[in-house]
Amino acid sequence: xxxxTQTPKFRVLKTGQSMTLLCAQDMNHEYxxxxxxxxGMGLRLIHYSVGEGTTxxxxxxxxxxxxxxxxxxxxxxxxxxxxxxxxxxxxxxTLQQGAGDTGELFFGEGSRLTVL
Amino acid sequence: LAKTTQxxxxxxxxxxxxxxxxxxxxxxxxxxxxxxxxxxxxxPRFIIQGYKTKVTNEVASLFIPADRKSSTxxxxxxxxxxxAVYYCLVGDPLYSSASKIIFGSGTRLSIRx
Numbered sequence: 001x002x003x004x005t006q007t008p009k010f011r012v013l014k015t016g017q018s019m020t021l022l023c024a025q026d027m028n029h030e031y032x033x034x035x036x037x038x039x040g041m042g043l044r045l046i047h048y049s050v051g052e053g054t055t056x057x058x059x060x061x062x063x064x065x066x067x068x069x070x071x072x073x074x075x076x077x078x079x080x081x082x083x084x085x086x087x088x089x090x091x092x093x094t095l096q097q098g099a100g101d102t103g104e105l106f107f108g109e110g111s112r113l114t115v116l
Numbered sequence: 117l118a119k120t121t122q123x124x125x126x127x128x129x130x131x132x133x134x135x136x137x138x139x140x141x142x143x144x145x146x147x148x149x150x151x152x153x154x155x156x157x158x159x160p161r162f163i164i165q166g167y168k169t170k171v172t173n174e175v176a177s178l179f180i181p182a183d184r185k186s187s188t189x190x191x192x193x194x195x196x197x198x199x200a201v202y203y204c205l206v207g208d209p210l211y212s213s214a215s216k217i218i219f220g221s222g223t224r225l226s227i228r229x
Contacts, residue, residue: 004159033217042203043160043219059218090159103150103207105217107159 002026006091006108013081013115021076021111023091031094032074033058033105034066036087043090049074081115088112120204125224134191136223138204141185146208149180149187154201154222163202164189191225199227 004025013019023032030051035043045058049068063085065077074093078085089112092105121139128134140149148167152160164171166178166187177190191198201222 035219042201042221045218088157092159103148103217104162104165105152105160107161110157110159 004106004108006111010112017081018079023074025093029093029095033092034076035090038087083115086115120220122204122223127226129228131193134194136189139186140206143184143206147206150205151189152203194227196227
């Protein structure tokens with residue numbers, strides 16, 4: 001059981017390049033999230049999805065796009081990378097809550113992105 | 117949405133008990149208090165969750181007073197491996213919209229030998 005897997009783990013981009021981060025979960029979770037974490041800071045929510053085919057904006061969505069074509073995958077795209085997007089990106093997922101559920105978030109190991 | 121306030125950092129020594137307090141004055145009736153732990157270069161992981169009074173598991177205890185406006189995460193006999201950032205979150209687990217899952221800056225706990 002792999003849990004939440006992010007690829008790639010490291011990437012260096014030049015300003016203006018595009019790329020996609022992939023998040024895959026094998027726990028049949030409905031909800032998926034993308035966060036970014038800058039050095040010494042907490043996590044900030046970029047986008048999230050409450051189910052296949054749905055996405056929504058979080059706290060800091062500008063410059064990013066997402067897609068959830070399959071329930072197990074949540075893609076984060078940067079169309080034109082900027083140095084301000086240098087960060088560590090974390091994906092997380094959780095179940096559709098029911099009584100007694102803690103709503104525990106399961107995180108991936110992170111993807112470190114550097115934009116030069 | 118209940119905002120939380122935690123100390124930015126704390127220091128302690130191996131073998132000591134560490135208590136990290138989180139303030140959440142605007143907590144709603146259906147909200148639970150959840151704590152996450154984050155090691156360097158890793159994603160956060162769930163530690164404990166509670167609604168009122170006291171909750172204990174193999175990792176920590178969570179104390180919540182009757183007014184629920186604050187909570188205290190207690191780590192017994194810490195070791196160097198407990199050095200991490202600890203986040204306090206408040207929200208309703210039955211309503212998992214991401215608008216309820218906001219991480220603050222957390223408390224950076226440093227354990228010394």
